[in-house]
Amino acid sequence: MLLLFLVGLTAVASQEIRPPPVQCPTCIKVDNICHNISHLLQLQASFRTVVVITELGILRSKNILFYAFEPNITDKEYYKVGYVNLDNFNETGVVVGASAVNLITFDIIQSNGTIYYGGGDALYVSDKFNTVHFFGSKADRIRSVVVYKNEVHFVRDGEGKIVKKQGDNFKIYDLYTSVKNFLINKEGNMFFLNNSGLYLNRFETDLTVRLSKNNFFRGLTMDLNENFYAWWIDGIYKVVKGRDFLDAKLVRVADIPNIGAMTFDNGNNFLFTTSKSLFKLTSTNDADVRC
Incomplete structure (x- = not known):
């Protein structure tokens, strides 16, 4: 006991x-x-009365946050990309080009700091983080851009297919239709939204699972x-x-x-x-x- x-x-x-x-x-x-x-x-940016910010991304080596937004309706551009240094909030501004470029979307190569932008009339690329130059696909309105294996992939407005830029040529992936937005990770898995919902796909194959009907x-x-x-x-x-x-x-x-x-x-x-x-x-x- x-x-x-x-x-x-x-x-x-x-x-x-x-x-x-x-x-x-x-x-x-x-x-x-x-x-x-x-x-x-x-x-801090020339936002419209109703603030619309559609995308965020970070240049990780410099800890600079980029954001795509809609500027004031009196602005000659209807889309812009702003930036702010997250280590120094006073370092802020807007990405510019030689003319109105209407930057809608972007993707960042973290290994070298290059940024590719989808604009209202072309693809653009930065040599410095706050200045852009023409890159390709002239006269095309770009809705989404993704750099995968150091190659630029994008979706043109009104077409909805994923396109890969190969030098001066373009490869169109007919497998994907009515795409609005997409991402590809290092494993080769693609996450995309189209007119019929949200999907996970093994890129360049028909192995696909629909995750949601919400588009x-x-x-x-x-x-x-x-x-x-x-x-x-x-x-x-x-x-x-x-x-x-x-x-x-x-x-x-x-x-x-x-x-x-x-x-x-x-x-x-x-x-x-x-x-x-x-x-x-x-x-x-x-x-x-x-x-």
Whole structure:
């Protein structure tokens, strides 16, 4: 009896008495983990009365955030790309060209800092991060541009097919139709939105899974681990891999309304805009915090 009593006493003494979880008033749950939400800055640009920011991306070597936006209706350009240094908010401006270029979208090669832009009448490329020059596809309005294996892929407005620029020639992928937006990760998986929904595809093959019938997602992005995300009026969605490629599914991981655009910073934290405000979500990684 004495031995059983001592064993029981030891077990009780070894149990850690934990305080109740602390409520975090500035946290929201993302992928079942509490994340602290903080306001970083107000983006400075010649926005319209209703602020429209459609895309975010970071030149990681310089920690410069780029954002595609719609300028004031009196501006001669109807789309522009602005930038701000996340280490020095005073370093801010707008990407310019020799003439009106109407920059709609962009993609960044992180290895050398080259940025390719889709414009209102052509593809453009930067020699410095704030100046662009003509690159190709003259007279074409570019809706989405992706650099994959150091080759520029894009979608022309009204055509909806993915096109690869090969020197002065172009390869058209007839496999894909009515594409609005797309991404390709290093594994060769393509995440794309078209008129019939949101899809995951093994690029250049017909291996495809439809993730959603919703064709109105506001944008697509990847985190630093090359996981795919999309956002809509009711929050953030993530592509969750299955055992097999065709088992992939789309899961809503955060209930955040009114996201304009989204990306991930150099610490793989969520960055997103609401109107012209830029917010950051940082994981608490703390079991004693609840939201």
